Amino acid sequence: MSQPADFAAGRPVVLRNGTVLTMDDAHRVLHGSDVLVDGERISAVGPNLSVPDGTAEIDAVGGIIMPGMVDTHRHMWQTAMRAYGADWTLTQYFVWYYLQWGKVFRPEDIYAGNLLSAIEALDAGVTTSVDWSHGLQTVAHADAAVDALQAVPGRFVLGYGNIQQGPWEWSATPEFRDFVVRRMQGGGDMLGFQMAFDVPDSDEFPERAAFEVARELDVAVTTHAGVRGATSDKGIRAMHENGFMTPRTIYVHAASLSDDSYQRIAATGGSVSVSTESEQSAGQGYPPTWRLRKHGIPVSLSMDTGVWWSGDLFSAMRATLSADRVREHLEAHQRDETITNHHLRAEHVVNWATRGGAAALGLADVIGSLEAGKKADIVLIKNDASPVMFPLLNPYGHVVFQAQRGDVHTVLVNGRVVKFAHQLVGMDLARTRALVDQTVAYLQSQLGEEKWIEGMHPEIPEAKVLDNPYTYTYTT
Template identity: 40%
Template sequence: MLNSLLIKNGVVIDTAPAPVVLGPADVRVENGVIAEVGPGLTAAPGAEVIDATGRLVLPGFVDTHRHTWQAPIRALAPDVSFDGYLARVLGEAAPRFRPEDVYAGNLAGALECLDAGVTTLLDWSHIQLTPAHTDAAVRALRDSGIRAVFGYCHGGDPAELARETRRVREELFDTEDGLLTMALAALGPEIAGEERALAEWRLAAELGLPVTAHLGGHGRESAARGLAFLESHGLLSVRTTFVHALHYTDEEFKRIAGSGGSVSFAPVDEMNLGLGCPPAGRARAAGLPAGLGADTVVCAPGDLFSLMRTVHLLERGRPDGAGLGFTTHDALRMATAEGAEVLGLAGSVGSLRPGGQADIVLLRTDRPGMAAAHDPIGAVVLHASPADVETVLVGGRVVKRDGQLLQHDLTTVLASLRESAAAVAG
C-alpha cells in the first residue's frame, strides 16, 4: 500500500470539466489516489511532502496514439511521405526487429513519455512478428512504470488473429492490472478490407475490448465508405477510436459521436506525411472527444508540448479566422482530460479530480523560457518543454524527481536502444 503524499504550494491547474487555474494550492494523495485539492492542506503523519513552490502542478499528459516500438528508428525518415513511410519503416525496418529490439524500443519509448510528463499511453503495437515480440512489448511497458493501453494489432489471417488475440488477452492480461490494459488495434476496412474488419470488430466485441483503428486518413471517398461499412454492420456498438480522422464531414463526425466513438489526431505526423490538416475544431464541435498522439518518432516529436502547440497553431491559422475560437485551454484539454475520454479512462486519469489516479506532473517556472508567465495555461501550451518537467507521479509513485527518472539505469537502457538501432536500421 502506498503512503500519503502532499504536494504543497504549487500553482495548480485542473483540466476537468475544463482547464482552470486553481491558484496556489496543495494536492493530497492517499494510496495512489487524489484525495483532496485546495489551499492550506495538512499532511498526514509520516506523509512525504513535495514542495511545489514556483512550480505548475497539473495532470499527467495522455498520448492517445503512439507506435512505441519505433524508438530505435527515431528520425529515420524525417521528411518522408506516407508511401515512403510504409516502404521504409514497415517494409524494410520492421522485419529486422527481434524481440529484444521491441523490448528496447518499448522501454525507452515509454521512459521518453514519462520524462516528458506523459503518464498514460495508447501503445498502438503492430510489430507482432512472433508471440515473443508481443510478450517483449508488454513486458517493457510493465517494466517502465507507465500507465498504458496496449493496442494489439496482429496482421495474420482471421483465424490466426483470433487465436493470438485470445492468447494475449488470457495470458498477458489475465489479472486486473492497475497500470496496463488492452485494446484491439484494428487494421480496419480502409487498410485491410471489409472481411478482415468484420473479424476484428466482432473479435473485440467477444473479448470485451475497445477498438483503435486508422480510419478517415486516406481521402474523402475512403473515409465515407469505411464509416458506412462500420455503421451498416452495427460494428460501432464497440467503442472505437478513429485515428487520423481527417476526411469526415461535420455530419459524419456527429454520427461517430452518437455511436460513442472518439478521435485521435497526430498533428505533426499527419502534416509531415502529407495526410492532411487535422480538423480538431470541427470534430470537437460535433461532440467528439479528441485526443493527441505522437504517432511515430520516425518523423515527429515524442512530446505532447509539441503536439499541443501544433494543433493550436493549425486551428487558429484556419482561413478567414474560422479557428480563432480554439484556445490554449482547448489544446491542454485534448492532451489531458479529453485524451482520457478517448481511452475510456475519464475520471481515472487526465485531471486532478478527487478519486482519480494521482498521475501528476510538476513543471519548473524558474527557467528563462518559463519565467514571468502571466497565464499558466498559456505557458504550458506555448512555452513549456520536456526540460521543464521536474517531477512526475504515476498512481502516486514518484517516477521522476528533480529532473531525473528514478526507476531505471538510463545508461543501460540507452545502450540497449543504440544496439537495437544499429541492428534494425540496416
C-alpha cells in the same frame, strides 16, 4: 529539500504552493495551492493542506501542477528508429515499415523500442500511453512489448496489432487468445488492452471477423481512419452498417473524411485521436480539430511515432492549437475576411491532452483531473533555472506555448514519484541505451550501409525557382 530516497512506497507526498490546473468539471485554477497524495490516490487539493506526519514535501512555488498527460496513439516499438524518418512522407513510411523492413524486427527490438518510448513519455509528463503496437508478428513479439511496458512505472494500454497479416488472421489464432488471457487480464487501470487494426477500402470487409473477436472479448478497437490514400469513408460506412462503431472506438487521424463519416462517429459516441504533427508532415489530411469541433466529436491527442517525433504532448498541444487557428484564418482570408476572435483556446488543448485522453480510454473516473479520489497521475512544471517560467500569468497559455519537456520537474504515476527535480527515478537509462544500440546495430546489418543511408535521405523532388522580372543587385 526532498530527495528521491524520500519517496518511499506508501509515504504520502504533498506538492506545495503551486498553480493547480485541476481540470475538474469547472476547470478550476487554484493559485498557491497544494495536492496531497496518499497511496495511489489524490486525497486532497487546496491551499495550506494539513498533511499526515511523515509526508514528503515537494516545493511547487513558481510551478504549474496539472494532471498527467495521455497519449492515445503511439507506435512505441518504432522509437528505436528515433528521427530516422524525419523527412519521410506517409508513403515512404509505409514502404519502409510495411513492405520492406518491418518484418526484420525481432522481439528484442520491440522490447528496446517500447522501453525507450515508455521512459521518454514519463520524462515528458505523459503518464498514460497507448502502445499502438502493430509490429507484433508473433506472440513472442507481443510478450516482449508487454514486458517492456511492465518494466516502466507508467500507465499503458496495449493496442495489439500486426501489419504483416490481416486482422482476421492474427485475431483468429489460439496463440492470440492465449496471450490475452495470459498477459492482458488483471492489469487493472495500469495496463489496458485494445485491438489495433485498420479498415482499408474493400467490398468484402474481411475485418468483420476481427471486430467480432473484439466484441466477444469486450475490448475496444483503435483504427487509423480517414488517412488519405489508405482508409476512407468506405471503411467507416462498413463499420457503421455492421454495428462495430461504439463509444469506446478510437479513430486515429480521421483527417480526410466526409461530413457523413463524422456524423456516424458523433452518433455512435466514439472519439478521435488527433496526431497533428503527423498529419502535417506525413499527409493523412489536414489536422481535423476544426471539423471535429463542429461535429461535437470528443478529441484526444497523440504523437504517432518516434520515427519522426518524440513522445511529448507539449508539442502536440502547440501544433494542434496552431493548426486549428491557421485553418480558421486561412478560410477567412479566402473569403476576404479577418478572424478577430479565436474559437480554440489553450485551455481546450490542455483539456484534450488530459481529460480528453482519459475519456477516450474509458478512464474518465480514474485519471485526467486533479481531484480527491482520483488516481494520482500528476505533473509539476517548474524550472527555477529557466527565464521562461516567469511571469506566470496565464497558466493554460504557459503550458501550451511556453513550457517544454525540460521544464517537467516532477511526475507521479499512480501515486509513485517517477521523476523528481528533472531526474527520472528508478529507471535504468544506461541499460535502455545499450539495448537500443544493439537494435540499431542489428537493423543496420540487415539493411546494409547503402540502404540504411538511402532510407534516411529520400530524394528531394526537383523544384525550379520561379522567373523573376526584377533583378537582384547588391553592393559591398
